[in-house]
Amino acid sequence: MNQQDKYRIDLPPGKAPHTMGRRSFLKIASSTCLLIGTPVLNWSNRSALFAMSPDDKRFVREARFYEKLQHSQVRCKLCPRKCVIDDHERGYCGVRENQDGTYYTLVYSRPCTFHVDPIEKKPLFHFLPGTTAFSIATAGCNLNCKFCQNWQISQVTPEQVDSYYLPPKKTATMAKDYNSKSIAYTYSEPTIFFEYMYDTAVEGKKQGVNSVVITAGFMEKDPVKDLCKVVDAIKVDLKAFTEDYYQKVVRGNLKPVLETMETIRNQGTWLEIVYLVVPTLNDGEKEIRELARWTMANLGPDVPIHFTRFYPQYLLKNLPPTPVSTLEKCKAIADAEGLRYVYIGNVPGHPAENTYCPKCGKILVERTGFLIKRMEITDGRCPYCKTAIPGVWRI
Amino acid sequence: MDRRKFLKKSMILGSAFWLPRFPACKEKKSALSEKSRVIVAQDPAVLNKRSVEGDKLLKLLDNAVQTYFDCDHPVDAWRKIVQPGEVIGLKVNCLSGRGSTHRELVEAIAERLRQAGIRESDIIIWDRLNKDLEECGFKIRYKGKGVKCFGNDAVGFAPNLQVFGQAGSLVTRILTNLCDGIINIPLLRDHSIAGVSIALKNLFGAIHNPNKYHLNKGDPYIADVNSFPVIRKKVRFTIVDAIEAQYHGGPSFMPQWRWKFGGLLVGYDRVAIDYTGWRIIEEKRKEKGLPALKEEDREPKYIFTAGDADHQLGEANPLKIETIKI
Known part of the structure; x- marks a missing residue:
């Protein structure tokens, strides 16, 4: 069996895998998208969304978190939206459907993209630096952020993108074969493919592969607690620190996200936070200070927080990219409030991409973009002053 | 304009010039004509037990469209909606199973x-998915001389x-690329x-x-x-299929x-x-002893939003709607 056959994936009937030409690859690889974390996706060179067989039973599984109501209605209990869904209708996420009073996920084993990424791209800076993550996503999201950089997969239904059939066991095997230390559930919003993510994480554990979740954290407490039992790290995209922003820009709520982060911390799962700084909308000094103080009080000083640069996308094209000076101001506020690991993201080459020892100030991990140039942490400690550096540095 | 488009347009214009002329529709000059006109046409005989009487339905349709345009001849009325040579989409609703x-x-x-x-x-004939259309009893057809029928999933969405x-x-590309005009054929539910x-x-x-736009009872998303x-x-014209209607439990089919x-x-x-249809549903709910939609916190405010100064999609003020019952 040659390598190509080994990784051949069973596509739904009538679908051929998309291949990417040299021109397309170069175009995409050279774009700034790479710098800001957009995955190199199979759909990226397409001008429109196309559908696939909507009724493939391989992708349909009964949902884990819901309750049945009268007249064939159901109430989803996976995210705080708690959609009440009529028969033959779908929830806000677009990937869960009420079929005759039973609620189903339509994206089990149905990623629309997979890719091998540096773990730094997620970004997770304190979790196995220098390793790769086998990264997957399905269609759908339970939010609708106006700045979404992956809206072509997150804001669509499963029928509107080409997908693969990649069951949990095969996903874990592929991750292992690609020498990835982790499977990352990312790009769109893994909450909405919870069942697939959970089972894949379990399968990964059996095969010695970690699981990391890249999420907005807009999830009910029970699923979060279940998830923490099977995954190794979670990065939460905290979109802002005001309810107003969450309602107007994200179409969600802040409070459940804060509760999610507390739950993750209490469960002992490694947590990092990303805060996308959008000029004029969530970059106020007061807001950043309140965020830093809340983090200190509820999560502690050791949770890394990444202030990342916004680029105009999707429905927010009328704003400029975040000035680097704004990011530096956010970092300065968080530093002053006592957070120990405050990073600046999407600014390749910025010194705040590095990890510094909070005690002696020496560089412990030197980064440029997603590359690790120097790794000094030894046995979880600063080699110079022996201060313990929180994180998962070795398997 | 390239050569192909030029020839196509020339042929359309040429054929239009030679079309037989139907008697012109009457021009209505009353103050009422300044209002938005809605025809509510009813004939209980169109539905015989569960089957629709095709000839009676056609007559009802003709009456309604002719009354709307004040025309003596149905084709003359339809010529006010479409022009020969155009591609016309019929947007049906197949999401209510037997109630579609x-x-x-x-x-x-x-x-x-x-x-x-x-x-x-x-x-x-189109709706969201081929599957939905088939479940509704339509036959999928992409090509040939007959009426075509397919869902958005067959052709995808325009990239902009x-x-x-x-x-x-x-x-959907059906609307952006394929059709010159749309006849909207919704349900009353x-x-x-x-x-x-x-x-x-x-x-x-x-x-x-659409799953993203049910927040806040669809307001302002439906209008947007x-x-x-x-x-x-x-969207050229709307013909609401109210042969059977549903006053509660929708949009699912609830007999x-x-x-x-x-x-x-x-x-x-x-x-x-929509305003007229909403009032009909409210009347039926009252007759059946159900509370008004407002009392159930689902008053369709999006209708008023659609009529506001930002949207200007039509008239939601009952004083400016001329309802003609036939």
């Missing part, structure tokens, strides 16, 4: 379109994001979230992400989606809350149509 758009009504409309100069192969107000969506689902909400079937330039421009309305709501102004 009646095929007999679609066939009657297609027949009149043919007589008004639209080629059979230039008529496209349409944005208005709070909504941002891709719009209750909706558990939005209050009612009639003409405005039926256009959710044209976008890729209808305000996308391509939708605003191409215990359905009644034989035996009628059609017809007009250009889909805001006025």
Whole structure:
């Protein structure tokens, strides 16, 4: 069996895998998208969304978190939206459907993209630096952020993108074969493919592969607690620190996200936070200070927080990219409030991409973009002053 | 304009010039004509037990459309909606299982379109998914001389994001690329979230992400989606299939809350149509001892939003709606 056959994936009937030409690859690889974390996706060179067989039973599984109501209605209990869904209708996420009073996920084993990424791209800076993550996503999201950089997969239904059939066991095997230390559930919003993510994480554990979740954290407490039992790290995209922003820009709520982060911390799962700084909308000094103080009080000083640069996308094209000076101001506020690991993201080459020892100030991990140039942490400690550096540095 | 388009347009214009002339429709000069006109046409005989009487339905349709345009001849009325040589889409609603758009009504409309100069192969019956259309009893057809029928999933969505107000969506290529005009053929029914689902909400079937727009009872999203330039421009006319209607438990098919309305709501102004349809549903709910939609916190406020100064999609003020019952 040659390598190509080994990784051949069973596509739904009538679908051929998309291949990417040299021109397309170069175009995409050279774009700034790479710098800001957009995955190199199979759909990226397409001008429109196309559908696939909507009724493939391989992708349909009964949902884990819901309750049945009268007249064939159901109430989803996976995210705080708690959609009440009529028969033959779908929830806000677009990937869960009420079929005759039973609620189903339509994206089990149905990623629309997979890719091998540096773990730094997620970004997770304190979790196995220098390793790769086998990264997957399905269609759908339970939010609708106006700045979404992956809206072509997150804001669509499963029928509107080409997908693969990649069951949990095969996903874990592929991750292992690609020498990835982790499977990352990312790009769109893994909450909405919870069942697939959970089972894949379990399968990964059996095969010695970690699981990391890249999420907005807009999830009910029970699923979060279940998830923490099977995954190794979670990065939460905290979109802002005001309810107003969450309602107007994200179409969600802040409070459940804060509760999610507390739950993750209490469960002992490694947590990092990303805060996308959008000029004029969530970059106020007061807001950043309140965020830093809340983090200190509820999560502690050791949770890394990444202030990342916004680029105009999707429905927010009328704003400029975040000035680097704004990011530096956010970092300065968080530093002053006592957070120990405050990073600046999407600014390749910025010194705040590095990890510094909070005690002696020496560089412990030197980064440029997603590359690790120097790794000094030894046995979880600063080699110079022996201060313990929180994180998962070795398997 | 390239050579192919030039020839096509020349042929269309040429053929239009030689078309037989029907008697002109009367011009109505009364003050009422300044209002948005909605025709509520009813004939209980169109529904015989569970089957639709095709000839009676066609007569009802003709009466409604002729009354709307004040024309003596149905084809003359249809010529005010479409022009020979155009490609016309019929946006049905197939999401209510047995309660979906009646095929007999679609066939009657297609027949009149043919007589008004639209080629059979230039008529496209469409909804979201092929699967939905098939479950509704339509046969999928992509090519050939007959009427075409397929879902958005067959052709995908145009790549340019349409944005208005709070909504941002891709719009089906059926609407953006294939059709010159759309006849909107919604249902008259209750909706558990939005209050009612009639003409405005039926256009959710044209976008890729309707699941995102049920927040706040669809307000302002339903009005915003209808305000996308391509939708605003191409929806030519609305014919509500109210042969059977549903006053509660919608949009799912709930036989215990359905009644034989035996009628059609017809007009250009889909805001006025929605307002009129909403009042009909409210009357039926009252008759059945159900609370008003407002009491159930699902008053369809999006109808008023659609009529406001930002959207200007039509008339939601009852004083400015002329309802003609026939």
